Amino acid sequence: METFIAVVIIFGLLISFHEFGHLLLAKRAGILCREFAIGFGPKLFSIKKKETVYTLRLLPIGGFVRMAGEDPEVIELKPGHRIGLLFNPQQMVSKIIINQLNKYPNAKVITVDSADLERDLYIQGYEEEYGERLTFSVDRKAEYVTDGQEFQIAPLDRQFGSKSVFDRILTIFAGPFNNFLLALIVFIIMFLLQGVPSDKPVLGKLTADDPATKAGLHQGDRVLTINGNAIESFSEIASYINKRPNKDLTIKVERDNNIKTFHVTTAKNEQGQGIIGVQQPFEKSVGKSIKMSFTQSYSMIKLELQALKQLVTGAIGIDQLSGPVGIYTITGQVVNYGIFMIMQWTAMLSINLGIVNLLPLPALDGGRLLFLFAEALRGKPVDPKKETLVHFIGFALLMLLMIVVTWNDIQKIFM
Template identity: 80%
Template sequence: METFIAVVIIFGLLISFHELGHLLLAKRAGILCREFAIGFGPKIFSIKKKETVYTLRLLPIGGFVRMAGEDPEVIDIKPGHRIGLMFNRADSVSKIIINQLNKYPNAKMVTVDYADLEKDLVIQGYEEEEGERFDFPIDRKAEYVMDGQAFQIAPLDRQFGSKSLLDRILTIFAGPFNNFLLAFIVFVILFSIQGVPSEKPLLGKLISTDPAAQAGLQEGDRVLAINGQTMESFSDIANYINKRPNQALTLKIERDHHIQEVKVTSKNEKGVGIIGVNQPFEKGVWDSIKGGVTQTYYWIKMEVEAFKQLVTGAIGLDQLSGPVGIYNLTGQVVDHGIFWVMRWTAVLSINLGVVNLLPLPALDGGRLLFLFVEGLRGKPVDPKRETLVHFIGFAFLMLLMIVVTWNDIQKLFM
């Protein structure tokens, strides 16, 4: 149960930050965002704030921001349609009733002659009572109502495709960027609490039952030399000891401004020499920020390198982990405590960001690729062709997910 709760919280956080990036940059560009959703499938909860409906859906496997213009508008009012109109104080149309007209007795019934909800923002038609032809101006924030649900109209200048190429690129890139930002924030918080791993030649926490503690060494001791060899960093200490299992070691240390020598015999753990000493940590605002930057960059580089190896065949699909594998790994991480969970959250966030930037259809990277092609050509790619490519890409990704999940399940029983 703990694993399930951890998975829901972690993925909810990752998805929320990712979609929030899209939402904020879309709103900044003036794009109408109809819905901000966490999860897919049936709605569990929804609330409308201004022009956006915020929803929580049943399946916590993703999320989306429904931006006007990304999909064809649902409503296409044609000549001869009978609709109801409601007006605001400026005598502009504020609601367009598409069906179930009998539920709106106060609406003005009109037979449509011409309607444009995107550019001209006008409905021309005949009133049923007077039979005269009128032009009805439409408010820019008017809603159309279908099956009892209201949806705000999207004038052309509020649609995704009407925005500058730069605004569209930033809106798409903001999702993966927010995942990198989340990882950085988590690392900074982690290092602020736990401290930042230090390369100073100091001893960190000691394991009480291991040789270092038994020999009288203490946390904070500065190691000047081992067996006469100077130590410049903790890595020097670890590397020297790791290569010498079951060997006598003389550590020259400085403690409280006094220099002394301590003799220790290393243990052999699977061919590696250890004395039971952890790396030291340092605390400080600047150190935490610097550590956050360093760790975020390191894991981005590691993820990119992993995908390079996948493309070149250095690693196979059987080494990838899908939802089942990640669930299993999360359970192991939870057992090690909150610090491991925080680190795992940051790594998964970076993974999500890097994967989404891959130039594959149906991913943010694929959408960015089409935008870059548009920039080079000077005109957009045919929307029908782009939609087809994304559809094929999505089908391929689903197939890949099935293969990876099957591999995960097989590993559980090996």
């Protein structure tokens, strides 16, 4: 149960930050965002704030921001269509009733002759009661009403495709960028709470029943010498002990302004190195926490890119990849190591999600950016039908890859 809760929280956080990046930059560019969704499949919960519906869906394996103009409009008014109209105080159309007209007795019923809800914002039609041909101005924020649900119309200047290439690039890039930002924030919080690794010659947390604890050493002891050798840093402590498995050591420390001497016999780990069960010390510092967070994020990005290079060159195979099942299994193991390990795992997954989404593959943010860069170079957009086809094929291939990876994950569990 702990694993399930951790997975839901981690995935929810990663997806929310990613999609919020798209949402924030889309709204900044003036794009109408119809829906901000976490998950796919049936809706579990929804709430409308201003012009956007925020939904939580059943399958927590992704999310999306539905921007006007990315897909064909759900509703299209055609000649002969019988509709009802409701008006605002300025006598502009505020609601367009598509069906169930009997539920709106105050609506003016007309038969559509022509309509333009993108540029000129009008509806022309024949009034049912008198048969008179009338033209109605439509409010920019007018809404369709169908089956009791409301959908705001999308004037051309509120659609994704009407914005500059630069604004669209920023909107798409904002998702992966937010994943890198989330990793940085998680690291900052983690280091502020845990502290930053210090290289001072001080003993950190001691493991119970290991040689250091048995010998009487305490966390916070400042090591002066080991076997008479002066010690200046924790790195020297670790290096000296690692080279001497199963050896007797005389360790002189300073504790509460007193000098104490302890005799410790090292143990040997699986790699054949000497150990006494002492961890590196940590120190609390806001400045160092921020600096360490950038360093750690950069290191993880480098590791992810190296792994990606190995995958492309064939140094590692597809069987080494992990999908949702594999991530769930690893998360279960990480949970046992405490909150700081969970935070580190979350940051790593967030960086991974950011990098994967920037790959120039169809159906991913990187694939969409590729088409936008091509548009910037050509001076005109790629044929929307061709782009849609490429993304569809890419999505199908990604789903196939996901099935293969998931099958490998399941096999690993039972091996």
